[in-house]
Amino acid sequence: MSVTNIGKQFGGLVALKDVTADFQEGQITAIIGPNGAGKSTFFNILSGALKPSSGTLRFRGADMAGVPQHDYVHRGIARSYQITNIFPNLSVLENVRVAAQAFRSRMNIWADRSADRDSEDRASAMLASVGLSARAATPAKFLAHGQQRALEIAIALVADPALLLLDEPTAGMGPEETREMVALIEKLAAQRTILLVEHKMKMILGLSDRVLVLHHGQLLADGTPTEIQANSEVRRVYLGQNDGYA
Amino acid sequence: MSVIKNAELVPAPARRSFATLFSNVSRWRVPLSILALCILPWVLPSQALAVNVLIYGLVAVGYNLLFGYTGLLSFGHAAFFGAGAYATGIAIGAFGIHWFIAMLIGVLVSGLLATVMGVLAIRTRGIYFSMVTLALAQLVYYAALQASSWTGGENGLRGFTVSTLHLPGFSVNFLDPLVKYYAIMIVVAAALWFVSRVLNSPFGAVIEAIRENETRARACGYDVERTKLLSFILSGILCGLAGTLSAMHISIVPLDSLHYHTSGLIVMMTLLGGAGSFFGPFIGALAFLSMEDIFSLWTSNWQLIVGVIFILFVLYLPKGIWGTLISWGKSR
Numbered sequence: 001m002s003v004t005n006i007g008k009q010f011g012g013l014v015a016l017k018d019v020t021a022d023f024q025e026g027q028i029t030a031i032i033g034p035n036g037a038g039k040s041t042f043f044n045i046l047s048g049a050l051k052p053s054s055g056t057l058r059f060r061g062a063d064m065a066g067v068p069q070h071d072y073v074h075r076g077i078a079r080s081y082q083i084t085n086i087f088p089n090l091s092v093l094e095n096v097r098v099a100a101q102a103f104r105s106r107m108n109i110w111a112d113r114s115a116d117r118d119s120e121d122r123a124s125a126m127l128a129s130v131g132l133s134a135r136a137a138t139p140a141k142f143l144a145h146g147q148q149r150a151l152e153i154a155i156a157l158v159a160d161p162a163l164l165l166l167d168e169p170t171a172g173m174g175p176e177e178t179r180e181m182v183a184l185i186e187k188l189a190a191q192r193t194i195l196l197v198e199h200k201m202k203m204i205l206g207l208s209d210r211v212l213v214l215h216h217g218q219l220l221a222d223g224t225p226t227e228i229q230a231n232s233e234v235r236r237v238y239l240g241q242n243d244g245y246a
Numbered sequence: 247m248s249v250i251k252n253a254e255l256v257p258a259p260a261r262r263s264f265a266t267l268f269s270n271v272s273r274w275r276v277p278l279s280i281l282a283l284c285i286l287p288w289v290l291p292s293q294a295l296a297v298n299v300l301i302y303g304l305v306a307v308g309y310n311l312l313f314g315y316t317g318l319l320s321f322g323h324a325a326f327f328g329a330g331a332y333a334t335g336i337a338i339g340a341f342g343i344h345w346f347i348a349m350l351i352g353v354l355v356s357g358l359l360a361t362v363m364g365v366l367a368i369r370t371r372g373i374y375f376s377m378v379t380l381a382l383a384q385l386v387y388y389a390a391l392q393a394s395s396w397t398g399g400e401n402g403l404r405g406f407t408v409s410t411l412h413l414p415g416f417s418v419n420f421l422d423p424l425v426k427y428y429a430i431m432i433v434v435a436a437a438l439w440f441v442s443r444v445l446n447s448p449f450g451a452v453i454e455a456i457r458e459n460e461t462r463a464r465a466c467g468y469d470v471e472r473t474k475l476l477s478f479i480l481s482g483i484l485c486g487l488a489g490t491l492s493a494m495h496i497s498i499v500p501l502d503s504l505h506y507h508t509s510g511l512i513v514m515m516t517l518l519g520g521a522g523s524f525f526g527p528f529i530g531a532l533a534f535l536s537m538e539d540i541f542s543l544w545t546s547n548w549q550l551i552v553g554v555i556f557i558l559f560v561l562y563l564p565k566g567i568w569g570t571l572i573s574w575g576k577s578r
Binding site (some may be wrong): 049059064068069070071072073074078079081085086087088089090094097098099102103104105106107108109110111112113114116155156186 | 447453459
């Protein structure tokens with residue numbers, strides 16, 4: 001994935017300006033920045049939810065400008081959401097199964113969905129790997145917060161994406177749940193490229209191969225965690241004010 | 247100790263049996279519905295009421311596909327019901343077309359209308375979607391009112407009585423109320439089977455996902471707009487089919503069948519029975535029409551009573567009759 005001179009304006013508000021970056025396969029890249037720095041906008045552009053006002057977005061060499069959002073996942077880009085975004089009244093299994101089904105059948109009104117064993121098997125396996133097998137039949141809205149976060153990731157992962165975008169995967173989690181999530185992300189990173197937005201500095205510095213710092217919609221710094229920690233400008237705008245933060 | 251133990255043991259098998267009961271009801275939903283429809287004319291006070299339950303039950307089932315399963319609140323479904331009825335009536339009355347072809351024309355016309363209305367309405371969301379469907383349906387109403395040389399205007403469409411259904415090899419006396427009921431029931435049963443298949447299909451899973459969380463469904467790789475449009479069209483076709491049956495049944499198409507009162511009636515029946523469940527809409531139609539039948543004997547202001555009951559349902563049993571039964575059964 002590479003972005004070149006990406007910009008986004010909402011009316012008169014410039015949310016992103018001239019952001020250029022390349023994301024290497026197999027790396028964990030973290031995007032950080034103070035509130036309002038443009039992280040969410042950047043993320044929404046990378047996942048196709050927003051189209052950039054300027055600049056180009058390429059994935060595996062292909063220009064993504066004309067690609068509708070629902071095709072992103074079919075090209076290998078899946079995302080999770082900051083605010084838990086699941087199908088509340090469907091069972092936990094069905095949440096993941098319907099995501100898996102998108103790769104088998106989308107508009108078939110005549111087949112029996114239970115004949116699609118493949119999607120169901122993939123969904124069951126995915127639930128097992130995030131530790132939700134025991135809750136498979138429960139409506140998703142009854143899960144605890146941490147479990148809903150895990151389900152959120154499972155829905156994105158069942159697409160087996162080459163690029164996984166995680167929007168604050170540990171939002172609202174306690175230390176124990178956060179540790180589990182970090183372990184899960186490290187496990188996932190073995191097979192795919194991961195891009196994440198996070199606030200928890202210690203976690204990011206320990207986990208990422210590379211950190212991008214956004215500030216007022218512009219790319220302030222881009223480097224390894226050690227370089228970012230040493231960057232005086234970054235310390236001034238971001239790290240300093242968050243000393244001791246989680 | 248042993249007493250407590252026993253007390254704890256009792257609910258478990260009961261819970262299992264309720265769960266099994268409901269999953270069996272769900273598995274056999276089409277045969278069970280057909281069975282219920284077979285005995286309907288024998289348990290209801292009149293056969294006229296039974297036929298109305300069939301027709302409005304089908305309308306509500308078609309509407310439920312869009313409202314209950316896809317999560318789109320349309321206030322314009324009278325347009326499809328009316329269009330199906332008018333198209334069939336005009337095909338038989340003005341062109342002398344065979345009743346079966348006329349029915350197909352009715353379904354086709356309502357499907358085309360649903361495509362046009364769907365394309366225009368699906369871009370909007372929430373209350374705007376409801377208002378656009380309402381406005382488009384009223385447009386159809388006024389078009390029918392103006393084109394009185396075709397539609398009979400305010401007097402409704404008349405003069406296309408079907409007294410005998412000619413089929414290859416035999417014919418059916420469509421004037422005998424009971425024969426008529428079962429003839430219409432066969433069509434409704436086929437439609438119910440169709441809906442059941444659609445709900446069980448991968449597409450059925452997608453529309454539920456869209457109802458639950460449109461953003462997530464799109465991120466999962468589903469073309470939400472196209473899926474909604476297809477659901478809208480299927481829903482319109484089913485309501486159109488009910489319209490053609492209504493036209494054949496009463497041999498007249500009242501202009502009111504296109505009015506937004508009819509759209510409101512469809513929404514009420516679906517909510518009363520339970521949106522988003524297979525049996526709900528039919529039970530809603532049955533409950534609503536039975537109330538009309540009973541209360542209108544006492545007072546001409548029967549709508550007042552039905553209105554109060556409807557409000558009580560919305561306030562205290564928002565899942566409707568069948569929806570409440572299901573959740574009651576599951577929590578046991």
